[in-house]
């Protein structure tokens with residue numbers, strides 16, 4: 585798969601292609617359906633498929649300060665899109681100037697002149713161009729003018745239409761199982777392991793990797809979860825290792841903490857040294873709310889139960 589940053593990265597001799605466009609935050613099941621439609625149209629037409637996506641999130645540029653929490657980092661999003669079989673992912677830097685293009689200008693500059701679109705696949709609620717003036721119908725009309733077919737893909741529904749906002753809502757209420765259902769995989773928070781208050785190992789008997797995620801990351805609601813911790817640092821002695829985990833999100837009220845942290849304990853390990861290492865945390869199931877315990881012993885007792893439950897739910901080793 586080719587990765588392009590900006591239109592200037594598109595090879596000069598790039599021929600005709602099928603293009604799909606969107607923010608694709610989360611690459612949820614609706615996005616997956618769209619990309620699959622684009623890939624199959626590309627096969628039918630015998631041309632490569634290209635995903636166009638944006639960075640930063642258009643909302644942040646058009647309405648600064650309203651950035652929705654991000655379900656995926658740019659890197660993870662590209663990796664997920666690539667796994668769906670597309671030939672290229674083109675990340676367009678989204679700027680105010682870019683947002684002022686009319687639908688016709690966008691189609692001509694991006695889809696026609698650079699990518700020689702033979703087909704364009706978008707979600708049926710897709711809007712584009714200045715003031716979101718363009719929709720699927722506009723795209724069809726422009727397709728007649730510029731010689732490409734446009735397809736609007738119906739939203740995938742799970743009772744309720746699957747959308748990035750729906751996944752954000754589910755995470756905001758701690759429903760990580762519901763989010764996993766909509767995403768087609770567990771929600772992931774990633775970042776580098778930083779130092780905490782050094783209580784986990786010494787005081788509680790459960791060392792926890794404190795994960796510092798990028799600003800705007802979608803963090804599930806405070807609580808305790810079962811899931812997975814994986815080392816994605818390359819090179820690292822732990823590269824590619826994935827451990828079942830008990831995860832805590834919150835301010836650690838038992839210790840009157842103020843900073844909100846995401847911490848993961850890799851079950852049955854106490855030998856890891858993860859400081860400075862890039863890891864990912866995948867959330868499977870919510871276990872309970874965070875509690876302010878009256879004593880450290882009461883917290884430890886509960887943590888034993890959490891760990892047993894996380895082990896059962898992940899099928900983690902003894």
Ligand SMILES: Cc1cc2nc3c(=O)[nH]c(=O)nc-3n(C[C@H](O)[C@H](O)[C@H](O)COP(=O)(O)O)c2cc1C
Nearest residue numbers: 780781782783784830832836837838849874875890
């Ligand atoms: C499975 C699990 C459950 C936890 N539950 C709570 C809780 O209910 N209340 C709380 O104050 N802290 C809870 N914690 C967080 C601990 O207080 C935290 O891991 C500890 O303060 C270590 O912090 P440190 O990494 O900064 O040393 C939990 C941690 C884990 C791993």
Ligand SMILES: Nc1ncnc2c1ncn2[C@@H]1O[C@H](COP(=O)(O)OP(=O)(O)O)[C@@H](O)[C@H]1O
Nearest residue numbers: 780781782784785791792793850853854856858
């Ligand atoms: N099973 C484990 N799960 C997570 N981290 C572990 C584990 N075993 C050892 N570690 C290491 O211990 C550190 C956490 O120990 P802890 O006492 O909680 O310190 P801190 O307060 O700095 O997080 C992690 O950052 C990691 O480097």
